[in-house]
Amino acid sequence: MTSLPVVNQPPHRCGALLDHLSRRMRLRAESVLAPLGLRPRHLLALTVLRDQGGSTQRALASTLDMDGTTIVGLLNDLEADNLAERRRSPEDRRRHVVELTDVGAKKLAKAEFALAAVEDEVLAGLDHDEREQLYGLLQQATTTTEIAACAGAADESPEPPAC
CATH class of the missing domain: 1.10.10.10 (Winged helix-like DNA-binding domain superfamily/Winged helix DNA-binding domain)
Known part of the structure; x- marks a missing residue:
């Protein structure tokens, strides 16, 4: 019997979970x-x-x-x-x-x-405090991403970005 090689697990990544929740949210949102x-x-x-x-x-x-x-x-x-x-x-x-x-x-x-x-x-699996924490973290990530994108746009374009 051969055993499977032990593979180091990468750290937790949120992308797939965010995508899954986003798809679920989007489908329900479109219906309403x-x-x-x-x-x-x-x-x-x-x-x-x-x-x-x-x-x-x-x-x-x-x-x-x-x-x-x-x-x-x-x-x-x-x-x-x-x-x-x-x-x-x-x-x-x-x-x-x-x-x-x-x-x-x-x-x-x-x-x-x-x-x-x-x-x-x-988001029924999260209580009020957990939802507030999730909101804060997502807002922080979004702000950081927008600042980086705006800085990149300023570097690549002769015109000032509309950020």
Whole structure:
């Protein structure tokens, strides 16, 4: 009988677990957003617009990591449903400023309540304190990643990044 070689185990890695939870969350989120006429990318754009009090179209594309064509399509969707509004910047007529409409703010609030139930379902194995700790750790990792990405963009581009 041959025995299997002993292999050193690498340290715990979170990528596969984060991907698994993300997929589960995304599938459930899509099912509750669809009746509201929203997709996850719509929700993300509306959230950014609310949290930032509006944005230039270029800065929104950078924040959402989308190219110009994709952001235009996304904003066309949001404007068609009166969820966001684009207008020319008074400071620079070549730029568009994008803002959340009242209709968009109300739909975003409905979506967030529906998604809270999804999050409760997916993270049911964690108590309140553990969820707060997870949130803090994810926020810390996201901030660090955004700072590094912004620094890399500044090194690679002659134009200042929209970070």
